Every structure is written in C-alpha cells, then in structure tokens.
Amino acid sequence: MATPLEFTEAARERAAKILDRYPAEYRKSAVVPLLHLAQEEWGHVSPEAMACVARLIGCSPVKVAEIATFYPMFNREPVGEHVLAVCHTLPCALTGCGSVFDHLSEKLGIGLGETTADGRFTLRKSECLAACDRGPVLLVNRRLHTHVSPEKVDEILTELEKG
C-alpha cells in the first residue's frame, strides 16, 4: 500500500479555510476550490490528488474524478509553465480556431497535448469555454483571450516570453 498523497502543512491550512466557507453538510461543495488548490500544489491533478481531495471532503474518489475530468481547467498530466487551450467546439471552429491551433503548434514546435522541451508551454484543445460570440477563444492558464487570430497569438506568446 503506497502512502497516500497529502497536502503540505501550508496547503492543509488553506484547505481548512476553504472548507470553512461551507456548512458541514455541504462539505462536498468545496470540491472545485480544493481541486484548484491541488493543482497549485502539484501542478496537475493526478488520480492521487483526486483521492486526497475526496478524503478531505468525505466522498468517494470517483465523485471527485467526475468533476476533475469534466473541467478543462484541471490538468490531469504534468504540464508546462503555461497551458494554452484552444477551444475546438463548433462556433470557434467556424470562426477559425483551426488556424489558431496550427499557428501555435508551428510556433512552439509541439503537437496536441505536448509540452515544449524547455517545459514552458503545453498545447491542448478545449471543449466550449462559454464565449461563443467572441471566437476563436484561447485559454492561457486561467485567462481567456477572445477573437484570437494568428497575429494575436504572436502577441500573446511575446507577452508570455517576457513575463
């Protein structure tokens, strides 16, 4: 039996604060903020991290897995410093997300789901990000960019290189 993954002391304190925001009988509602915490802690949400969150809120691991795998914001594999997710659902496809993705792929030299060798960028596709009227849409880490074009991609990348 491998020792289960646990939060660090500091993260545990933050988890306790998050849990405090919910009445005892609705502890399970803390699942999303705790998954974000897990992602901050370990960079991605591994199955072990899901189990850790499940223990904290007192539910079965699969209930956490259902949430963690539904939302594209949660990385389930180790990722680069910046995660770039191109929405590929219909409105974005009609407004040209294909060329945005291809441009990113060419500039970074990586394909779908891959991370650059220097560990800086991860490229992926995303399900709908709820900004269909402003497509194509690109999610960079936790920030949403709308009306994205290949030119705008260059600006965004330059910005990230700087930061």
Place this chain on the structure above:
Amino acid sequence: MNSRTVTLTIDGRSLTAPAGATIWEAARSAGIDIPTLCHDPKLEPVAVCRVCVVDVENARTLPAACIRKVEEGMAVRTDTDRVRRARRTLVELLEAGQPPGDDRRKAADQDELARLGVQLRSDPSRYVAACSNPPMPPDLSSPVIAVDLNACILCDRCIRACDDVQVNDVIGRTGKGSETRIAFDNGLPLGESSCVSCGECVATCPTGALTDKRLVDSAANGPDAVPNGSGTRRVDSICPYCGVGCGISYHVRNGRIEGVTGRDDTHTEGRLCVKGRYGYDYTHHPQRLTKPLVRREDAYPKRPLSADFEDYRDFRRSLRSPEWNDRIREVFREAEWDEALDLAARRLLEIKNTLGPGALAGFGSAKVTNEEAYLFQKLIRVVFGTNNVDHCTRLCHASSVAALTEAIGSGAVSNAFQEVLETDVIFVIGSNTEDNHPVAASYMKQAVDRGAKMIVLDPRRPTIADHATRYVRFKPGTDIALLNGLMHVILREGLQDRDFIARRTERFETLEPFLARYTPEMASRITGVPPSVIEDVALEFGRVERAMIFWGMGISQHVNGTDNARALISLCLMTGNIGRRGTGLHPLRGQNNVQGASDVGLIPRYYPGYQSADDPEVRARFEEAWGTALDPDSGLTVVEIMHGALDGSIAGMLMMGENPFLSDPNMNKVRKALQQLSFLVVQDVFLTETAEFADVILPASTAAEKRGTYVNTNRMVQIGRQAIEPPGEARLDGDILIDLANRMIRMEQGESGPRWAYDGPESVWEEIVGLTPIFEGITYAAMERDTVVWPMEEPVLFTGSFPLGRGRFTPVSFAPPDELPDHAYPFVLNTGRVLEHWHTGTMTRRARALDAISPEPFVEMTPGDLARLGVEDGCPVAVSSRRGAITLKAMASSRVADGNVFIPLHFKEAAANILTNDALDPDGKIPEFKFCAVAVKPVPSSD
C-alpha cells in the same frame, strides 16, 4: 402511499394508473412493452438513451416514457411512425459505435442493445461509426468482471446500480464530450479500485461493456463458459452463504452451474455480493468427496493429514495438487456405503453400550436445510440417546440468544433489516456489516442516503463506518461501559420512554440506580471515548422516534457476551424501540441457516421451536412423538463437548458440515481433542481439517444439490431448490442421516424396531411443523406462493407484548476481558471475517473467483505499530499467544487502533484460532474470539 389514480389512454386503451407513475410503468402494468436501454425498474430513471420515447397528444416533442409522469386524460401512442423512426435511429446510432468481434456476440444473449437491434430490424450500416476514437484495450484487471469501454453507451445504469442500489460509489462518469467514459474510483483499473465485485453493474449493463469475465477471458474459466440464460436451465434457490438469505437463480447446463443471478422477486430484490454471485463453483471442485472413506488400519494413531504441507503453507497449491489425493489415499481407503455406514453404526453403538449415551455427541451444521438439521438432532436425541447436540450457533449468537430469551422470552430478530428504510437512527455495534452481511448493509447505506442517521460503534473501524453519520471507536471489550454510559445520559436527559417502560417492562427500578455511577466521564475513562461523544450519541439515539439496533459477533463473542447483549436490550427497552416498524433488535445471523438450525432444535437445551428439553412436560410430549425415552440431562455445548473429548468423557462423535478444527478457539487444544476421540464420523462435502481425524468420512451434498428450507436472519423461511445432482456416490445429507438412524435402530432393536421413513423434505417439514408451534401454518405450498416469515404474517414481533409478558431489565457491570495484554503479549487480537470468505473457507477457498480476490492470510496493524516493530507493510510477522503461534503477512491499516491487531479466521495456513482464548461466557457458553493478548515479532523474509 399515494392512493390517487389517473386515467389515461395508451395506444387507444383506456387505463388507470397511480398518480406519480411514469408512462413506462403504466404501460408495463397494462402489458404494453416500451423498449428502453437506460432504464431498469430497480433504478431511478434518468432518460438519457431516449429509446423509450412515446408520442403524447399535443406534446411539443417525444417525451421519454421512463421519466414522464402520467397525467389525467393523457393520450399516449407507443407505436406511431414518428416513434418508431426515432427509436430505430437511436438504436442504429448506438449500434454503429459498438465494437465488432466475436466476444461481444458471445454475450449477445444478455446484450439488450443487440437484442433490441434485432427486434427493430435496425441497420447500423447506414451510419459510419458514430465516433472515430481509437478502440480502447479491454480492462481485465478484475478477477470477475471484464470491462470493454468500447461497448459502453453511457446509459448510467452501472453507476446507479453501484451508487444507489449497492451504495458502493465506485463507478462514475468522467471526462466530457466524445471522451466521456465510465470510470472506477479516481480512474483506476477495475481490479485495483475499491470495487467489491458484487456484480450489480454487470447484472444491469445492457451491452457488452461490463460482462462476466469468464465470457471474454477463456483463460479464466475455459472456453466453454456461457452467459447466464443462454441455453441453460434456471433454478430458483437461496444463496448458500450468509444469513441474509438472498434469492438466487442457478443457471445450469449439462449438469454444471454456469452462473448465478439475483432474483428480483425476492426480499433482496436481486442484490447479491461477490460470494453469492461468483462463489458457486466450489460445488464442482475436483476435491469433492464422492465415495465413503474409511481410515486404514495402519493410519493410527491419528494425526493431521496436512502436517506434511509445512504447516499448511502450501494450502493453496494443495487445492489443485494431485499429491494431496495421494496423501488421502495413504490414510483412508474407499469403501462402499454399506460398509461405511455399518461401521459407523456399530462403533457408535459400542460406545453407547459401554460408556453410556452421554459419551456420544453430534455437531450439526448451520449450512444444511431445516429438514436436515431436524433429522440430525433427532438422530442424536432419539438414537444416540443424548442431548449432546450443538452447532456453530454456539460460536456466534449463543450469548445474544441467552440474553434475549431471558429478557423478552425469544431469541428471534424482531424486525426485518429492510425496515432500516423506515427508521430514523440505525445503531450498529460490533458488526462488520459490509463484509459479513453485504446485502443487508446495502439497505442500511441506502437508508442513510435517504436521510436516516447511522451510528457505527466498533473498536475496529468497519467499512460501513464510511457511510455512517457518526463512527465511534472504543477500546475493545468495553462495550458494557459504553452502553451503560449512553443509558446514563438518556436517563439524565429524561429521554427514556416512560410510557413504554411502565406498560411493557419490569425491573426498571433495578436499572435506574445502577446506572447512576456510569457518568460519561466514568464511561470515558474505561472506553477511551470522549464524554462529549458519549453524550452526543445518547442524544442522537434517545431523541428520535424510531431506532433500530444491529449487532454482530463484536458483541456476542466475549466472556461477557451475554452481558453485552443485556445492555443493548436495556437500551432498546428503555427507549421503547421495539414492537413497531422501523425499530427493534437485530442480531445479524451469520450463516445461511443458523436461525433455522436453532429453530428446529439443533441446540442442546431446546427441542424444535425452543421448547425446553429441561421441562418434563415438554419432554413427555416429544417422547410420545418420537416414540422413545429422551435424555433428561441438559446436554453439552460445542466447546464443552470439545473439553469432554479432551478429558475422555466424550468418546464418539458425528459431525455434519462442521469444521471445529478451524472454527473453534485454541486450535492446539481442539487438535488434541479430536485425536483423543475413539470414533469420529464426519459427513461433509470436502475432506476438511476436522475430517483428517475421522475414522469414517461420508460424502455429502452442497446446497445446490438439494431441496429444503432455510430460515434467514429476518425469520423468513425460504425454499432452496435442487439445481444439480451430487457427484459420484455422494448422497443427500438427510438420506445419510435416515440411513444411519435405521441401521443403528436395527442393530439395537432388531427388525422389530421402528423405521424412519420420509418421503422427501416436505414430509420432514410436516413432522417439524407438527411439533413446532412457531412454524404453524407454514407449508411448502405457502412458501412457493409468497415470502413467509415465522410466526406467519408477523414481520414485526412483540407489537403488543413479549413472550415473557413484560420485557425485563437486567443491569450489568463492566468487567474486563479474560486475558488482558501484558508485557509479554502486549497486543490485543481481534478475529473476524473478510468479505470474500466464509467461516473456515471450506467452500469459499475452493471458489475460483473468491480465492483469486482474497488468496492469503494477513494481520492488520496500524502503520505506527509496524514502524515501531521495524516491519515493512506486506512483510511476514510472527504472531503468538499463550496458546500457539502463526506466521503471516502484515498489512498496514488504520481500521485497527494502535496496540490492536486483526486476523481473519478463514486461513488454515495461519489459523487465527491457534491464538484465540477458549474462555467461555458463563451463560451463552460462547468463547472470547474477539479478545486475547498476543505478541507480534518481525520474521526475516525468506526471499
């Protein structure tokens, strides 16, 4: 509940349905079949597959019949072109996404999607594969369930079966869009997940996504496996394992059981656990006894056969090894039935004539039918001439029954466990319900999901505590202090039911002052439970209208087991929690027929129906019925008989389906006792560890091979039906007993003696009912028609009064266990069971799936204790007590507390009962299996 009805038309037919019913339900009750894939009447509808859509007049769209409620005046059509087109298209789209190949076809019999396609004349080739995801490899990691996600249509049935019915919460729906998949735990392979292999998901899966592994993995069980139902004969019966008594169907082909399914039309609604669903193949195990065996002249003095297997370490290999058969042949020779039975009859009579009937004894079994148990006790009482007849009930609930009989006059469970769905608080103490009564546990967990509170109290955290609203860990052996503390608070807060106490009970005045000193603080010092927790539990329990109390061996298997039960009964009486639905006392019965075997008199002090053998009037009645004088002495209990064997006062024994070598405490002593017997006859289906000491072994039959009745933990009498023939020359247990009785009678009395003549189990049952008032009115015909509990039509007992009239309070003091830990033996050993095994493992360790899931013994210890010993998780340790020592694998677990260890009793290669203490409870005569002092030492690993 809702008595209102609505009138509607379906396909032009006018019909009424209860308000709140769905269109699907209304149609079905009118005999109109609406196809569906995602719906199963046992599950809440979710309407995701849309196959059940119907045309409702004036509706905007086609609503799903499985979820749309009926309305007054609604006009529904199930067969319009529009409906047919929608239905067919949906099925074609789903079929287009199905994997090709033979494996799935093989399961087509159970594949509802494939069947529906045939029925609707679908043409999936109209569509290219609905999605282009590359095929996923099958997940064959579980020993019993094969997973092929390619065939999954995301109907959610498995999820609801796992979450809502069995309440195991293993399966979920993960991912999003075209990558949505069912998943286990946090995305683990099924075999590594927390799945308990109950198979409820497989039973409901409408495609080939979740199937019986034997169908796709020929390595697991040969290439001939067939799905349940395909070309097989179905035989409805009762599960041969625990006291829940689930309804099962055997599926039989060519004289072999090919599978087991749950019966929806029984009290357990088709639910099963891993033992019931996958543990049936022991009956076909090659080691079945098929010919009578007689000990060879040169095989005396007796010694255990298996000693050469290096303390049984090679037990698992011996299950398949031909060497084992050679060993048997060196000690036993095959004999004809006539020879074996005559020898048994003659030697038993010799002992009776020389040493007196009191030198004979019999151990019956809680696994056989009522009829067989009755015949067994009759053989011992009438032909052997002694009341020395007992069975393993002595080792499980003897103390509970003693306390119940004394307090209310009946040892029976008062209410069915299904009534947890109608209660406010479920109080579970000393019961590892999920492992020992898995299907009963599923109802408890469901009740919690629906809002009931569940308080679980146990020194070792049982898995059901994960579902409890409160779990209380207390120091082992301190139950009485805890229960007295709870009662103290209930009285202090005035939460007792004064009216009930006044009307229905007596001697309350002895209890009240007695409890004064059991303050929460005092109870806390003994139990280790904080005073505030004792107070909270008392308030939670005391304040509700209805509470049900469940307990298991954690209460009964102590030297003060009877006192433990007395305290529980007082708690129940004081709060008036008996005699109504959703209340009551429920000592969960361990074996499939432990209730029935006791009911029909397989216990020394009572004739059938708990009629006292000590009462001269009762005795006279039975003497007349059985046509002979009966033993006026009380008779000895299981452990007393073993002590008798050791001191020579018991010389001859008959054992039927009982394996005291492994099941009784202090095994080294039992071994000596068995060696000491001058004549032992064992009647069993396998050559058990006990049979290794036999002089004559009689091959008997399994539950699947016989017809007869069983009584479950709810007092429900159910018929088990014969599915297959006994192998070789093995005979039905009842026939063996009748034959032996007649031979002994003839030898004793000549041809003029009476003859036992029965015409099948029905005629034995008639004789039992004639002598047993509690079974009055219960006939095979009644059991065939409907579920029957004894007493007839009384699912809730004691509604007006108790058999004793008033319920009696008995104050009990806390007293420590018999053997406390000390410097030499610092750990407390607790013993019990695991989910996959049952009793001494004679059956379950010979069931392929159960052995694969739970292959070996282990000792559970806290990670802290392991670290202090310097032992890694999974490494061997030596566990010793004052009575013996065993070596087994350490398993890190936080289910036990520091200073405590747990060892399951099933494994003979590291038998827990080598260690246990055979000190007895004075009233129940039950040994203290749950507490003894042991030492744990690291063992250098050999590899």
